[in-house]
Amino acid sequence: MIQPQPKIQPLISRRTSGLKGRIKVPGDKSMSHRALMFGAIAIGETRIKGLLEAEDVVNTAKAMTALGAGTFRDDEGVWHVQGVGVAGLQSPAQPLDFGNSGTGVRLALGLMATTPLIAQCIGDASLSKRPMGRVTKPLEEMGARFEAAEGSTLPLTLHGAKNAVPIIYTLPMPSAQVKSAVLLAGLNAPGRTTVIEPVATRDHTERMLQAFGARITVEEKDGARHISVEGQHELTAQEIDIPGDPSSAAFPMVAALLSESSDITIENIMLNPTRTGLIVTLLEMGAQIEIKNKRVSGGEEVGDLQVKASKLHGVRVPAARAPSMIDEYPILAVAASFAEGTTRMDGLEELRVKESDRLAAVEAGLQKNGVLTQSGPDWLEVSGGGAPGGGKVATHMDHRIAMAFLVMGLASRIHVSLDDSSFIATSFPDFVGLMKGMGARISALEVK
Ligand code: S3P
Secondary structure, three states, rough: OOOOOOOOOOOEOOOOOEEEEEEEEOHHHHHHHHHHHHHHHHEEEEEEEEEOHHHHHHHHHHHHHHHHHHEOEEEEEEEEEEEEOOOOOOOOOOOOEOOHHHHHHHHHHHHHHHOEEEEEEEEOOOOHOOOOOHHHHHHOOOOOOOEEEOOEEEEEEEOOOOOOOEEEEEOOOOHHHHHHHHHHHHOOOOEEEEEEEEOOOOOHHHHHHHHHHHHEEEEEOOOOOOOEEEEEOOOEEEEEOEOOHHHHHHHHHHHHHHHHOOOEEEEEEOOOOOOOOHHEEEEOOOOEEEEEEEHHHHHEEEEEEEEEEEOOOOEEOHHHHHHHHHHHHHHHHHHOOOOOEEEEEOOOOOHHOOOHHHHHHHHHHHHOOOEEEEEEEEEEEEEEOOOOEEEEEEOOOHHHHHHHHHHHHHHHHHOEEEOOOHHHOOOOHHHHHHHHHHHOOOOOOOOO
16 A cells, blocks of 8 residues: 655755754664664663654654554654563554654564564555565564565565474674564563674663663674564563754754855764765765764764865775664765765665665766766766756655755855755755755745
């Protein structure tokens, strides 16, 4: 079942100089999904401050309610989740609609897989094209059953295991979603479930499960991470404070680097080392980014980022860095098109299965705006020197493609337009307002 799409919103962005201001971006998306889900199966009431109130996460909150957890938002914006215990989730009366969110559906499949419930999962046209086999395969080994559309895509129906089996699973691709799905299934399986991760990916599941009192261990063996959970032990409700999302901060950060005379500060950004690959890369490119007020909050490193307009130069971004900046390649490619020289990015195979085929969508957008590129199955090379602009970008229901090219228009000679910006609401609902507040020239494009 394909859901009706929100109204199409074409936008245009124009060359801007002097972005100024202190801003806050919304709460981290990965942590927000997890806080709601772990709260749903904990004992007691979890209270979440700074939850990302965007479509993807709101869909997760609705799914947790449909599975029997109590969720409500108080007048101060704090979310309260009344948990039902690790074995307490119930079959939902209606299909669970995860909208645009791969994280929402893949983590929820893990959460439900070892409880004997039946749930149908649906999503929008973009999510319905994305591969679910990467999670259904290990979850089947744990005893769950799935009826899926062709090619293991949504809509799919999950039959949770009556007699769950713990497994040892080596991740075939570097994916925090797959790792998390198996670990969450392990929470209600008897005995020890282990995920072996040859390449480290974001570790919010491990950190937050530890905070919720799960019996979880992480060991390094022969260069791989072995993460194990002992199942069928209850979690304890927590108070969680979610810092700003580095993947959202990436857009104003690059906008300030590219728009001359800019000087902005982005407050309270999560700086977990499994998420900071973009900052590392931009610093190598010559960016003036200063991390101030470094501190630890809610188990995560956090800081304020002061960003000033900078002259960038091209670099080679190694494949090994990809997991720590997997969502940031669209905006890095935009930054690279204004750098001096060529930037080469390797290890991009996972970009093909994001909200869109991001490698193809980014390359097409760059070329439409006069940027020279070359690419292969898992790499992209961008020639710098400045994007002429003037192109209309196809965003393919992908929020990060939309935000990246709005940033391009702030620095290109001719304006850049988007076919549709409505999907920005999945992760960063006030993006345009926040950018305009710093002086960005972004406006609605009249459709003739
Ligand atoms: C996420 C993991 C990444 C990332 C996504 C969020 C998560 O996906 O792209 O935006 O919260 O676990 P993969 O696990 O597919 O790499």
